[in-house]
Amino acid sequence: MAQKAKSNRKVNTDHSEELSGSQFIRVVVNDKLFLRDPQETELGRKILQHAVIMIDNLGFEEFTFAKLAQAIQSTEASIYRYFENKHNLLIYLLSWYWLWLEYLVLFRTNNISKPADRLKTIVAVMCKQESSGPFTISLLDEVRLKSIVMNEFNKVYLTKQVDAQNNDGFFKHYKSFVKTVAKAIADYAPNYPYCNSLAAMVVDESTRQLYFAHHLPSLTDIQVSDKMEQDAQAFLEHIINSATANHRR
Amino acid sequence: MAQKAKSNRKVNTDHSEELSGSQFIRVVVNDKLFLRDPQETELGRKILQHAVIMIDNLGFEEFTFAKLAQAIQSTEASIYRYFENKHNLLIYLLSWYWLWLEYLVLFRTNNISKPADRLKTIVAVMCKQESSGPFTISLLDEVRLKSIVMNEFNKVYLTKQVDAQNNDGFFKHYKSFVKTVAKAIADYAPNYPYCNSLAAMVVDESTRQLYFAHHLPSLTDIQVSDKMEQDAQAFLEHIINSATANHRR
DNA sequence: ACACCAATAATAGTTTTACTATCATTGTTA
DNA sequence: TAACAATGATAGTAAAACTATTATTGGTGT
Numbered sequence: 001m002a003q004k005a006k007s008n009r010k011v012n013t014d015h016s017e018e019l020s021g022s023q024f025i026r027v028v029v030n031d032k033l034f035l036r037d038p039q040e041t042e043l044g045r046k047i048l049q050h051a052v053i054m055i056d057n058l059g060f061e062e063f064t065f066a067k068l069a070q071a072i073q074s075t076e077a078s079i080y081r082y083f084e085n086k087h088n089l090l091i092y093l094l095s096w097y098w099l100w101l102e103y104l105v106l107f108r109t110n111n112i113s114k115p116a117d118r119l120k121t122i123v124a125v126m127c128k129q130e131s132s133g134p135f136t137i138s139l140l141d142e143v144r145l146k147s148i149v150m151n152e153f154n155k156v157y158l159t160k161q162v163d164a165q166n167n168d169g170f171f172k173h174y175k176s177f178v179k180t181v182a183k184a185i186a187d188y189a190p191n192y193p194y195c196n197s198l199a200a201m202v203v204d205e206s207t208r209q210l211y212f213a214h215h216l217p218s219l220t221d222i223q224v225s226d227k228m229e230q231d232a233q234a235f236l237e238h239i240i241n242s243a244t245a246n247h248r249r
Numbered sequence: 250m251a252q253k254a255k256s257n258r259k260v261n262t263d264h265s266e267e268l269s270g271s272q273f274i275r276v277v278v279n280d281k282l283f284l285r286d287p288q289e290t291e292l293g294r295k296i297l298q299h300a301v302i303m304i305d306n307l308g309f310e311e312f313t314f315a316k317l318a319q320a321i322q323s324t325e326a327s328i329y330r331y332f333e334n335k336h337n338l339l340i341y342l343l344s345w346y347w348l349w350l351e352y353l354v355l356f357r358t359n360n361i362s363k364p365a366d367r368l369k370t371i372v373a374v375m376c377k378q379e380s381s382g383p384f385t386i387s388l389l390d391e392v393r394l395k396s397i398v399m400n401e402f403n404k405v406y407l408t409k410q411v412d413a414q415n416n417d418g419f420f421k422h423y424k425s426f427v428k429t430v431a432k433a434i435a436d437y438a439p440n441y442p443y444c445n446s447l448a449a450m451v452v453d454e455s456t457r458q459l460y461f462a463h464h465l466p467s468l469t470d471i472q473v474s475d476k477m478e479q480d481a482q483a484f485l486e487h488i489i490n491s492a493t494a495n496h497r498r
Numbered sequence: 499a500c501a502c503c504a505a506t507a508a509t510a511g512t513t514t515t516a517c518t519a520t521c522a523t524t525g526t527t528a
Numbered sequence: 529t530a531a532c533a534a535t536g537a538t539a540g541t542a543a544a545a546c547t548a549t550t551a552t553t554g555g556t557g558t
Contacts, residue, residue: 059409154403160308162464175467194484200468205450215411218424219449235443242491327506
């Protein structure tokens with residue numbers, strides 16, 4: 001009856017809310033990030049959807065629960081029943097992005113056995129501004145999510161609470177994605193000693209170089225254009241290939 | 250009479266404040282970052298010194314002007330006469346760090362003409378936790394400053410005000426340091442097409458890998474130890490050398 | 499010695515955000 | 529139809545980020 005481990009109350013289940021708008025895959029986000037699962041209710045989903053739009057538009061610092069409440073015609077207090085604070089909501093959304101990337105990688109590398117091709121595909125997935133996969137209609141707008149990652153992600157773990165939050169698994173999905181990349185590198189270049197460092201670096205640069213291109217162009221060689229994502233991809237491939245040159249099979 | 254371009258008032262000059270504690274080189278920070286030059290007065294220097302300590306200890310979000318005022322036995326209002334807000338103070342301190350790194354690089358690469366050696370020295374300077382140079386007694390504790398860079402730097406440019414702040418030269422000293430690294434790379438590997446991207450990446454990773462080692466160890470291959478800085482240095486040298494392998498003279 | 503003036507201190511007030519608390523309403527389910 | 533979970537409505541608190549005003553103080557020029 002109780003559907004969530006963490007709650008012992010009854011919860012409105014599928015019947016009343018089914019297909020409110022569109023179908024979507026349930027994304028399993030670490031449940032320490034929320035108080036009540038936002039995917040399970042109409043209000044919860046509205047919170048997520050509008051939070052993505054508002055954070056993308058306003059930036060995280062300007063974004064407040066008061067504004068969000070107004071946008072979805074609800075109240076601050078109601079939102080606080082889902083998320084302890086706006087930081088946790090942000091980390092929830094970012095986690096969603098990393099989970100979704102991991103899903104995409106899984107899907108796209110499914111039939112690829114050659115490590116070189118797998119890795120190349122992974123880098124492509126990381127760099128491309130891609131919306132929902134072929135069989136999914138996702139609740140959230142992944143293009144906006146990627147933009148949020150680019151603009152906000154490197155802030156969330158730079159706090160005095162990192163260690164406590166890391167203990168609670170707040171960065172679990174990000175770490176898991178980096179680990180996936182690291183494994184692909186290890187497959188590609190056995191005994192390469194910097195798989196993790198290289199993976200974390202590449203994942204970060206996949207958004208950072210684009211951010212620089214937009215805002216601090218002297219810090220990158222990538223120019224704003226309609227093919228800038230391919231340029232970023234080429235740069236990252238070059239970095240990976242050259243770094244691992246002496247360790248490939 | 251007026252000593253600062255930006256102010257037309259008379260200013261207490263050297264006589265009254267000379268050698269209050271110790272000598273130091275005047276660091277020329279972009280003057281849009283402050284309202285009144287903090288290096289010129291006793292109070293200003295106290296603000297800088299204690300800000301470094303408090304931001305390092307508390308983290309930037311917990312740090313407030315009220316707390317700082319209390320620590321230096323002054324008032325919030327007085328601090329606001331030097332800095333418009335705590336963000337600008339933070340960027341001031343970070344700029345100080347990049348300026349100081351650039352000075353160190355200049356000093357250490359002075360007699361080195363071979364591009365390979367120059368670049369190697371630069372990477373070493375970036376990675377080493379080094380306090381003041383041989384002929385300087387600096388006003389600020391550079392070891393703490395480096396720690397602040399590691400913990401806070403990647404937050405400061407990720408805001409909706411980047412473009413406006415960049416226009417005001419808030420990131421000038423950071424960009425200048427990256428440019429120095431990029432030039433050294435270009436010298437080392439003529440025609441290498443990613444000098445800027447590689448330089449920005451390496452500068453960032455020089456602190457990020459250490460941060461990960463401390464807080465999110467699964468994201469790096471570097472372990473916490475007394476030689477972790479050398480490990481980071483080795484990783485960065487490896488990345489630079491392999492990336493530029495085909496472009497060297 | 500005196501008047502002046504810039505810098506600072508002391509104090510208080512405003513606005514906004516983050517968050518908590520309380521109680522009323524509504525719609526579902528047993 | 530009673531019970532109850534979710535939400536709405538409303539109010540309130542605490543702290544942070546400023547702003548404004550007036551009073552000291554200590555050095556400067558004459």
